[in-house]
Amino acid sequence: MATEPIRNILLITADQWRGECLSALNHPCVQTPHLDALIADSVVFENHYSVCAPCGPARASLLTGMYLQNHRSCRNGTPLDERHTNIALETQKAGYDPVLFGYTDTSRDPRTTDPGLLTRYLYEGVLPGFKPECLLLDDLGPWIKDLESRGYAIPASHRDIYHPVSDYPGSENHGRSFPPPIYNADASMTAFLTREVISYLSRQSQNWFAHVSYLRPHPPFVAPEPYNSMYRAADVPAPVRAATAADEADGHPWLACALDDLGDWFDPWMQSELGKIGYDADVRQVRATYYGLITKVDHYIGRLIAHLKKTGTYDTTLIIFTSDHGELLGDHWLFGKRGYFDEGYRIPLIVRDPRPAAAAARGRTVSAFTESVDIMPTLLDGLGSDIPRQCDGRSLLAFCHGDTPEDWRTEVHWEYDFRDVTDKRIEDKLGITMDQCTLNVIRDKTHKYVHFNGLPPLFFDLRTDPHNLINLARDPAHGGQMLGYVQKLLSWRMQNDERTLSGMKLTPNGVAERF
Numbered sequence: 001m002a003t004e005p006i007r008n009i010l011l012i013t014a015d016q017w018r019g020e021c022l023s024a025l026n027h028p029c030v031q032t033p034h035l036d037a038l039i040a041d042s043v044v045f046e047n048h049y050s051v052c053a054p055c056g057p058a059r060a061s062l063l064t065g066m067y068l069q070n071h072r073s074c075r076n077g078t079p080l081d082e083r084h085t086n087i088a089l090e091t092q093k094a095g096y097d098p099v100l101f102g103y104t105d106t107s108r109d110p111r112t113t114d115p116g117l118l119t120r121y122l123y124e125g126v127l128p129g130f131k132p133e134c135l136l137l138d139d140l141g142p143w144i145k146d147l148e149s150r151g152y153a154i155p156a157s158h159r160d161i162y163h164p165v166s167d168y169p170g171s172e173n174h175g176r177s178f179p180p181p182i183y184n185a186d187a188s189m190t191a192f193l194t195r196e197v198i199s200y201l202s203r204q205s206q207n208w209f210a211h212v213s214y215l216r217p218h219p220p221f222v223a224p225e226p227y228n229s230m231y232r233a234a235d236v237p238a239p240v241r242a243a244t245a246a247d248e249a250d251g252h253p254w255l256a257c258a259l260d261d262l263g264d265w266f267d268p269w270m271q272s273e274l275g276k277i278g279y280d281a282d283v284r285q286v287r288a289t290y291y292g293l294i295t296k297v298d299h300y301i302g303r304l305i306a307h308l309k310k311t312g313t314y315d316t317t318l319i320i321f322t323s324d325h326g327e328l329l330g331d332h333w334l335f336g337k338r339g340y341f342d343e344g345y346r347i348p349l350i351v352r353d354p355r356p357a358a359a360a361a362r363g364r365t366v367s368a369f370t371e372s373v374d375i376m377p378t379l380l381d382g383l384g385s386d387i388p389r390q391c392d393g394r395s396l397l398a399f400c401h402g403d404t405p406e407d408w409r410t411e412v413h414w415e416y417d418f419r420d421v422t423d424k425r426i427e428d429k430l431g432i433t434m435d436q437c438t439l440n441v442i443r444d445k446t447h448k449y450v451h452f453n454g455l456p457p458l459f460f461d462l463r464t465d466p467h468n469l470i471n472l473a474r475d476p477a478h479g480g481q482m483l484g485y486v487q488k489l490l491s492w493r494m495q496n497d498e499r500t501l502s503g504m505k506l507t508p509n510g511v512a513e514r515f
Helices: 033-040 055-064 087-093 115-124 141-149 158-162 189-202 245-249 253-258 268-272 279-310 356-361 372-383 425-430 476-495
Strands: 008-014 043-045 099-102 131-135 209-213 317-323 349-352 364-366 412-417 438-443 447-452 458-461 504-507 510-513
Touching: 008 279, 008 372, 033 279, 033 317, 033 349, 055 087, 055 372, 087 209, 087 372, 099 189, 131 141, 131 189, 141 158, 141 189, 189 209, 189 279, 245 253, 253 425, 268 279, 279 317, 317 372, 438 476, 447 476, 458 476
Parallel strands: 008 209, 008 317, 043 364, 099 131, 099 209
Antiparallel strands: 043 349, 317 349, 412 438, 438 447, 447 458, 504 510
């Protein structure tokens, strides 16, 4: 790798951003002009996947470089073992003081954390090593104060700030997510957080590491003007799904539960309206509003990049833009981030290495499979720091310098744990235990295999069935081919067992170690 120093680090994550939703990747309607400009000056990875969902587990993997099977923070609220190092602690060793704008959704280890802190933050704790400069949790505190300073009337429940305005002109011809909230775009949380970041960066004279975690386009799906009407519901791509929700549910017992009252619904009204007149119009409008939220985030990322250029720090800053996971957005009659469908796991990734050695590769699109566990090794590699043995991912900087490693992965993997420690209904309905509430996916360019613990498997031929509607696991003619994927998945699990101390041996001459 290049030896020139990287002075600054800007790690931007959006929440729930589908991987295809960049106009530079030829999305049919969504516009992201500022990220497109960054892509032209960076490397974009078009087959990048989160290795797990939902938010807490996905961010644990991104920020520790570990697969879910190793860090085991499997649900929002599942503690992350304090023994694991992470991207903030490792960059501290390199002399940085990592700061956080937004959130990391880290459920802290109750064995080592003050009980009062656990009660205060629950699953919204801060990853050890990060200093919160502007912490935005469910109470929305700092943003609410900013809205109050602008003269907005704040509802008693802060979450109600998202409620759409009543009697909005033209609403009768649109789905329910069309009306905007009471605040305008420049008063939105996205705008507020961007101003906070720029204010902080304006005060820095030494090397800095800023992790900027935007909530949007995460629900609730309500967008301020003009983004609420930027995309017409009639123009957005239709959801990909079986003919009816019942037909979809026939695909697998877990899917039937997800389409029932068991699962991670983003908003109860979508589940309650399933199959009713007007449901499809609502789905189309949600998709249009979601795209509007994406374009809004893109606008404010543009302001952030413009600040870097104005202050002369753009060419000394390693910039990474990605998301924690995707969003089903009505595909397969589902919303949220769960299960085995690509839409919930394929996410954007843009990496700009500012050094001259990366200049020739700027504008490159990489089609190789990459995973969210690659982010921490990439960042540490850019700093010239050692990559901890706990990391399951690999640095992507070779791609940023125009190369393609010969031994790069040919498949992508993800895990989904659907247990609920406080609710046994899904276990009872499926006849499985809490520790069997899990699935693993291996997916390459042609096939996808899904392994459930205690439930039937799924096998799809992506060449003829890109939307995972025809389960070939039921067809004996595909048994031999499916077995090959079962073996590859098992080998991947074995290869990536937790390894922190497994490369050490105690000898009479001291500790022998091999990486």
